[in-house]
Amino acid sequence: MLPFCFLRVAGQNRRHRRRYASARLAISSIVYLCQLLCLAKAVLVALLGEEIVWPGRHGDVGLVFMYGAICASLIGLLTQLLSATALVTAWEEGRSEEGEESQSLLGKTEDRERGQRRKSTVAVLLAFSAQDTPLLLLAFLAGAAAALGQALIPYYTGVIIDCASIDPDAKEFQWTCLKLVVVSLGCAVFTGIRGGLFTIGMTRLNVRIRTSLFDALMRQEIAFFSATRTGEITSRLSADTTTVSDQICLNLNVGLRSLTQAAMVLVFMFRASWRLSVITFIIIPAIILITKVYGAYYRQLAKAVQKELADANSVAEEALSSMTTVRAHAAENSATAAYGECLRKFYTLQLKEALAYGSYMICTTFLPNAVNVVTLYYGGNLVLDDMMSAGALVSFMLYVASLNGAFQALGDVFSAFAAALGAADKVIELIQREPKMPDAGSLQPPSFSGRLELQDVSFSYPSRPNSRVLDGISLRVNPGEVVALVGPSGGGKTSIVKLVERFYLPDSGAVLLDGRDVGLYDPRWLKRRVALVAQEPVLFARSVRRNICYGLEAEDGVPSQDVPSAADVERAARLANAHDFISAMPQGYDTDCGEKGVSLSGGQKQRIAIARALVRNPTVLLLDEATSALDSDSEAVVQEALDRMMRNHTVLVIAHRLSTVAGADRILVISAGAVAEEGTHESLAEAGGLYSALVRRQFSKTASSASLATTVHGSSYTSLPALNPLAPANAPSSQGTPL
Structure with missing residues (x-):
């Protein structure tokens, strides 16, 4: 016990772990060897000693002391080998400490804080299974009854052999055979009950873990999804x-x-x-040691295998979800090669698993034999010495076979648990991951006018902390005002x-x-008053009506009176x-849009996304290239609708097309994360600054495209009508194409 306490204390102290690694390994070896010698001594006593309960006068070892030595040795072995201070663990920790000095102090502090904050995996899994305690207890009782039946079968088998051959007794023979049938039937019934109850527990645990994980993912910040691939999630x-869930419940059963x-078998033995x-x-002890070493190694391999599978799934999901892009660039071979590389690493790890499992099976098969x-x-x-009957020997051998099967199953369970x-x-x-973004308020x-302000805001994306995107920017959008943001990409x-x-x-500053x-507003309340139409519309595999009402259904916690009606959706x-x-x-508003709106065109998806924003009757509209996917006619109609909705609303619109921003109250030119210019369309176009250059460049591209089209189609036109970059969106075609 003293070496064990020393190992535990030294193992918990991170600072002394490397210093005491060699001592821990030596003490573990000595303790393990002493326990093996104690077991060997007990075996010799069993072979050579007398059957006396207490020590005799001539130094004979009594059964009480022998059993005490056996139990102490087995408890010590189990305690040592199943703890974190096993031989291999001590050796591995001693090696791993050599590489830890290269880590930064900040990294160590974060790891220590993360370890203190996170519960052990086993404890969390037990907490997940705690709700099924009555079910598992009933399953355990059924399993105990089945195990008792399994132990009685060899016993009655030996009695039948004795009654049939060694000491013939026809009546006892028949009665014992009947007992064996009853015991076998009861064993089968209780085994079925145990398996069924554990299967129910497995399903309940699966649902519980999936629900908890999905709920945790829904709480994560956007930066987490930007840094983590969808396939891995x-x-x-x-x-x-x-x-x-499957492995834990199944192997808990086994x-x-x-x-x-x-x-049970040990009692009968x-x-x-x-x-x-x-x-x-x-x-x-040999099986325990082999199982411990194999289990520790197999768990590391299993974790690596899961990582490689996640990487392979990420590659496959990325390629399959962007198949048009892959096909357009003839990148099928590179996608296949990337997926094959992940599978090659997975195969290499599986080979190591197979080699470890083969070695483990060789040992665990040879030793029992x-x-x-x-x-x-x-x-x-x-x-031969008449100290035991033949039937008892047969029963004992059946007990040994049953015990070996139990230990082998325990070894398999340990490996499966490790996986x-x-x-x-x-x-x-x-x-258990806590979002890095604090919870909203x-x-x-009771009233919300929608006045939007950015006060000296600086910002860098978490994935690129050294690249400043916004640099001390300040802007203000008053209620009912339409402010357009233009400027170069990025x-x-x-x-x-x-x-x-x-x-x-933001890294600094405030968004008000x-x-x-x-961050002070209730997020559900705020999202019903601040509507966003993104540059790339995203629809879900549900009906058109439910896509327009997305986030405003009863399941989203919206009061029944606030759920949009059919008339609201149509409007x-x-x-x-x-x-x-x-x-x-064919089915009107009940038509299914397909995954990511695959059954709709780009313009149709964009218009449904705009309807999804308008159905909220928002106070603040955020339009990020909201009309970029529309043709000229649709854009004019939608722009007219948006103009009506913009009245008495706060609108922040991002656009490159002049027809979208020309009517804005103010235009802000954003360049390098700051406001470069500010004014109306007319004043900025005449100022000769960055906005004027953007207008001329857009006009030049439009004129070049028109000239190219005339040349390619061999038109007889000798001249083109003058393009007026300042023309409004609904101007006649003779006045030029809106930019």
Whole structure:
């Protein structure tokens, strides 16, 4: 116990872990060797000692002391080998400490804080299973009854052999056969009950883990999804959760059955022959040690295998979800090669698993057979010396076979648990991950005018902390005012919208709505008053009606009186110029849009996205290239609808097309994360600055495209009508094309 306490204390102190690694390894080896010698001594006593309970006068060892030595040795072995201070663990930790000095102090501090904050995987899994305690307890009781039946079968088998051959007794023979049938039937019934109950528990645990993981993912900040590939997340949510729940419940079933069976069998083994029972104990420490070493190694491999599978799923998901892009660039071979490289790494790890499993099976198969030979040899001598009946020897051998099967099943359970824990580590890590963005507030003011302000805001994306996107920018949008953001790509226009939506937090400065920080508002309340139409519309595999009402359904916690009616949906669709094409569909508003709106064109998806924003009747409109996917006619109609909606609303619009921004109250030119110019369309166009250059460049591209079209089609036109870059969106065609 003293070396054990020393190992535990030294192992918990991170600073002394490397210093005491060698001492821990030496002490572990000595303690393990002493325990093996103690077991060997007990075996010798069983072979040579007398059957006396207490020590005799001539130095004979009594059974009480011998059993005490056996139990102490087995408890010590189990405590040592199943703790974190096993031989291999001590050696591995000693090696790993050599590489830890290269880590920064900040990294160590973060790891220590993360370790203190996160519960152990096993504890979390037990907490998940705690709700099913009555079910699991009932399953355990059924398993104990089944194990008792399994132990009685060899016993009655030996009695039948004795009644049939050694000491013939026809009546006892028939009665024992009937008992064997009843016991076999009861064993089968209780085994079925145990398996069914554990299957129910497995399903309940699977649902519980999936729900907890999905709920945890829904709470994560946007930066998490930007840094984590979708394929990896879906792999954790599907494959890993199934592995965890199935393996844990299935192996819990097998493990409890095997433990109960081993305990029952040991009782009957000692009843048949205590000498032979002691001899069979010599295999236990060897199997435990092999299982511990194999389990630790297998768990590391299992975790690496899950990572490679997640990487492969990410590559496949990325390629399959962007198949048109892959096909357009003839990149099928490179996608296949990337997927094949992930599978090659997965195959290499599987080869290591196969080699480890093969070695483990060789040891765990040979050792029981070797013990069987020793048991048969010594048991045969006992039968020859009339110290044991032939039936009892047969029963004992069946007990040994049952015990070996139980221990082998426990070894398999340990390996499967190691694989499940390897998959569970990442799942539990995601479940316990706290979002790096603080929770939003609960403010729901009775009035909301929608005054938008950015005060000296600086911002860098978490994935690129050294690249400043916004640099001390300040702007103000008053209620009812339409402010347009223009400028070169990458200047930070979309980042402003993301900050207003609180997808990210600014590094410094403040983003305010009605003079309050956006983080103070209740997010559900705020999203019904601040509507966003993004540059790339995203629809879901649901009906058109439900896509327009997305986020405003009863399941979203919206009061029934605030859920949009059919008339509200149709009104929003008419304003977005979407009603006509929706009505022309076979099922109208109940038509399924398909995954990501695959059954609709780009312009149709954009108009449904605009209707989704308009159905909220928002106070603040955020339009990020909202009309970029529309043709000229549709754009004019939608722009007219948006103009009507913009009245008495705060509008922040991002656009490159002149027809969208020309009517704005103010135009802000964003360049390099700051406001370069500010004014109306006319004043900026005449100023000769950056905005004027953008207008001339856009006009030049339009004129060049028109000239190219005339040349290619061999038109007889000798001249083109003059293009007026300042023409409004609804100007006649003779006045030029809107930019």
